[in-house]
Amino acid sequence: MALVPYEEGAGWGARQLHSPWASYRFASHTIRLKQDWRRLGVAAVVWDAAVVLCTYLEIGGIDLRDQSVIELGAGTGLLGIVATLLALKSSSGELLIHILLYHLGAHVTITDRAAALEFLESNVQANLPSEVRPRAVVKELTWGKDLGNFPPGAFDFILGADIVYLEETFTELLQTLEHLCSEQTVILLSCRIRYERDHRFLKMLRGHFSVYEVHYDPSKDVRIYKAQRGSHKVDF
Numbered sequence: 001m002a003l004v005p006y007e008e009g010a011g012w013g014a015r016q017l018h019s020p021w022a023s024y025r026f027a028s029h030t031i032r033l034k035q036d037w038r039r040l041g042v043a044a045v046v047w048d049a050a051v052v053l054c055t056y057l058e059i060g061g062i063d064l065r066d067q068s069v070i071e072l073g074a075g076t077g078l079l080g081i082v083a084t085l086l087a088l089k090s091s092s093g094e095l096l097i098h099i100l101l102y103h104l105g106a107h108v109t110i111t112d113r114a115a116a117l118e119f120l121e122s123n124v125q126a127n128l129p130s131e132v133r134p135r136a137v138v139k140e141l142t143w144g145k146d147l148g149n150f151p152p153g154a155f156d157f158i159l160g161a162d163i164v165y166l167e168e169t170f171t172e173l174l175q176t177l178e179h180l181c182s183e184q185t186v187i188l189l190s191c192r193i194r195y196e197r198d199h200r201f202l203k204m205l206r207g208h209f210s211v212y213e214v215h216y217d218p219s220k221d222v223r224i225y226k227a228q229r230g231s232h233k234v235d236f
């Protein structure tokens, strides 16, 4: 599994990646995630980009209620878990858990490559209250592969945190976004731009979507890009 390079033993950031657990507080819940860098590499640690996008969704008040959401390259699942919790929040801040919940389909689809799925699933199971779990499904999605397993244009939001880093996947990632997107779909990608090739992906993205930088977190050097088909205005 390809790695996002960092130096072993290079201070707090590296220690954080090697820690077996990472804890966060979002949507009035403590989320405690297993990490296992040595076994699964990049897919089994929480990246800053996920934390920044979770904060943006919550603080920015992005309304995910009754929205169909898919996360690509979910890794430990932090973003998908937070999106599921936010999708069920009522305006009073309480979780809206009603009797119909069990009869409604999953609203958040949390995806990654096959090798990462078992680990991802265990974090999702451990962090969603049992009554909320039916709202999230963990599913394999390797970019560009078997896209027929996902209905075209069926999602209101496509989320991705730190998934722009492997040039050999750029074409397939773009193809996946194209497949999943309708005219109304909002794509939110949080990225740390590390290399020139990351700019190349953004250029490819701009060839197919209207792309805007909607947030920059200077403390983590993470940017959030919003992309939509056509020439939609930025309204958040």
Ligand SMILES: C[S@@+](CC[C@H](N)C(=O)[O-])C[C@H]1O[C@@H](n2cnc3c(N)ncnc32)[C@H](O)[C@@H]1O
Pocket: 004, 042, 043, 044, 045, 046, 047, 048, 049, 050, 072, 073, 074, 075, 076, 077, 078, 112, 113, 116, 141, 142, 143, 160, 161, 162, 163, 165, 166, 169
């Ligand atoms: C840097 S990690 C980010 C994980 C998580 N989103 C986060 O921010 O904590 C990149 C993720 O993309 C996934 N990934 C890489 N190539 C992929 C591909 N071709 N198809 C699907 N997922 C892929 C990896 O398995 C990994 O979970």
